[in-house]
Amino acid sequence: MPKLGGDEAARALAWQKGRAGVGLTDAALVDGAGEAFPLSPALAAELRNARSYFGMTPATQAAPPTHAEIVAAAFSPAGVESVARIFERTIAARLTTATGVIVPEAGGEAALDGGLRLHEIPEMTRAILPEVVHAARDPDELSRLYEARPEEMKAIDPDGLLANFLARRSAWLEKGTSAERVERALDVTIDGILRNATDSYIFDPQSQLSAIVSQNWSGRYLGRWHTHPPHAAAQGWTSADGPSPPDMDIAVQEGQNLVFVFYSDGFDLYDLAPLAGAKPDLAKVLKDSYRSDDWRRRFQDLFDESAGL
């Protein structure tokens, strides 16, 4: 996660206060009278990226992206390729738990610029999930994770199931509960929180801001997007569910919330824009399906290569 300017950003903000016509050049802020505030290359790049993000607004308002444009961009060869790569990358980042394989969701914000631009925002809990998997049978290590990274642990364990288990484990063992039963309880708890954590994509403001200043944006702004990744079956990757009630709630409150749902031979694209400012209603969501033999072969080969999941 990039640092957001820090002290330098604060000084730049103080400098521009009260000045008229402040603009951004390659390496400085310059005011209307020609006075300059030199910027480090890092902050200049962040400000340029932020400007490119907010600069999408006029073009978006002048010609709001239509459903037909979104589908045409997503189902074009380049659009399909970018969606396939996101599924491939999240499959590579899969987590193996005591009860199976979990592929995490990916997401971010999208723009239309000739094609579909899926800007990814790293989800705030993704970094800690592999560590929880690694420590899955090690209660002491799990407790240490809770102490060292309380915010992330709380985000993946919002109901405190794992926290409760860790707090009560010693007492259970002292009272004579068998070690096997306690271990099984831990397996079930870990599996539950991992499935919940990977089944959701949290848009937190800090990650969003980091993505805004670390990426270059162009074209017209579409809105949020996230994936519903494949499930591992015996013979290959199988499809996921459509938009969830929380997905629809986000669209009602925030506007567009594109959902890309994996299928073994393609993906379904759900356009949730019609829900903006209205009520959650799956019947109003626009759904289009992309299917191809190329996709089926691509993901079957990927599954077969990682046989023994």
Ligand SMILES: [Zn+2]
């Ligand atoms: Zn979803």
